[in-house]
Amino acid sequence: xxxxxxxWFKFSSPPAFYDLAGRMVPWFTVIAVxxxxxxLYMSFFVAPTDYKQGEGYRIIFxxxxxxxxxxxxxxxxxxxxxIGLVFNTRLSAMMAQALAPTGAMFTFLALWTGAFWGKxxxxxxxxxxxxxxxxxxxxxxxxxxxxxxxxxxxxxxxDRAGAILALVGVVNIPIIYYSxxxxxxxxxxxxxxxxxxxSMGEVMLITMLIMALGFWAYSIAVALMRVRSIILERDxxxxxxxxxxxxxxx
Amino acid sequence: xxxxxAGDAGKMSAAEFFHMGGxxxxxxxxxxxxxxxxxxxxxxLRNRRKATLQRISRIVRLNTExxxxx
Numbered sequence: 001x002x003x004x005x006x007x008w009f010k011f012s013s014p015p016a017f018y019d020l021a022g023r024m025v026p027w028f029t030v031i032a033v034x035x036x037x038x039x040l041y042m043s044f045f046v047a048p049t050d051y052k053q054g055e056g057y058r059i060i061f062x063x064x065x066x067x068x069x070x071x072x073x074x075x076x077x078x079x080x081x082x083i084g085l086v087f088n089t090r091l092s093a094m095m096a097q098a099l100a101p102t103g104a105m106f107t108f109l110a111l112w113t114g115a116f117w118g119k120x121x122x123x124x125x126x127x128x129x130x131x132x133x134x135x136x137x138x139x140x141x142x143x144x145x146x147x148x149x150x151x152x153x154x155x156x157x158x159d160r161a162g163a164i165l166a167l168v169g170v171v172n173i174p175i176i177y178y179s180x181x182x183x184x185x186x187x188x189x190x191x192x193x194x195x196x197x198x199s200m201g202e203v204m205l206i207t208m209l210i211m212a213l214g215f216w217a218y219s220i221a222v223a224l225m226r227v228r229s230i231i232l233e234r235d236x237x238x239x240x241x242x243x244x245x246x247x248x249x250x
Numbered sequence: 251x252x253x254x255x256a257g258d259a260g261k262m263s264a265a266e267f268f269h270m271g272g273x274x275x276x277x278x279x280x281x282x283x284x285x286x287x288x289x290x291x292x293x294x295l296r297n298r299r300k301a302t303l304q305r306i307s308r309i310v311r312l313n314t315e316x317x318x319x320x
Binding site: 029040044049054059062101105113119120218221226232236 | 267270272273275276277280283284299302307
């Protein structure tokens with residue numbers, strides 16, 4: 001028991017995690033490239049034409065995975081922020097900081113692909129519907145988090161302020177998720193839900209899940225790449241950084 | 251029957267594929283921007299890592315030179 005605990009906490013130290021992240025990035029990159037490659041092939045050549053929306057529905061294969069990631073990354077970011085506040089671990093805040101830009105990107109993509117889907121199907125790029133509005137608020141939360149962290153010079157204070165913002169903003173996640181139920185929205189209800197299963201065709205569902213897993217692997221790879229730079233920047237005055245092999249060249 | 255389905259798939263031209271049954275702008279506008287961002291982000295991160303390594307290794311080298319002289 002105690003040995004397992006020690007192993008676990010070892011990776012909460014920046015040098016150990018820097019090394020671990022460096023070894024994990026290539027794996028998640030390969031997984032992401034393979035899954036997204038297969039997912040794209042299935043999106044265009046395997047998944048059948050929809051009987052109602054024709055070829056236009058294929059936007060679902062990026063829209064839904066991007067929207068899922070936008071919410072999922074926020075929850076993980078808030079989780080790291082909470083851990084950072086409770087245990088006062090520096091690495092947790094760095095992970096939250098590494099996730100925010102990728103989360104913001106997926107939120108933007110969810111809104112963008114949603115607009116490109118809404119235009120042909122609803123006749124409008126944008127409507128002030130509960131689902132769309134709460135997703136837009138999510139984008140502002142990400143931007144607010146990034147701006148707040150960047151605006152405070154003292155890193156520990158920046159981490160704490162960002163963590164509180166991230167935790168408060170978490171109330172928006174169930175609002176996004178249940179918005180299609182709570183309000184009468186133009187946005188359609190969930191095609192895949194935890195309680196009711198899926199209302200989609202099997203091939204479409206599998207394609208969407210493969211894309212979602214690919215986006216998930218992409219997010220991990222990118223967040224780990226970013227956290228390595230953040231660790232280096234924050235620990236630049238330490239001995240362990242100056243002794244890294246990549247510092248000795250040139 | 252199976253033959254004709256395969257024949258139909260084979261007949262789909264590139265122009266038809268990009269046309270997406272009239273939804274070309276919307277489908278490619280979605281997939282295109284997503285692909286662009288998901289390619290650009292890792293490139294930016296690679297550049298950031300390079301710049302960070304360069305900057306910090308310069309500081310490290312300066313510090314060791316100062317230490318050697320004194």
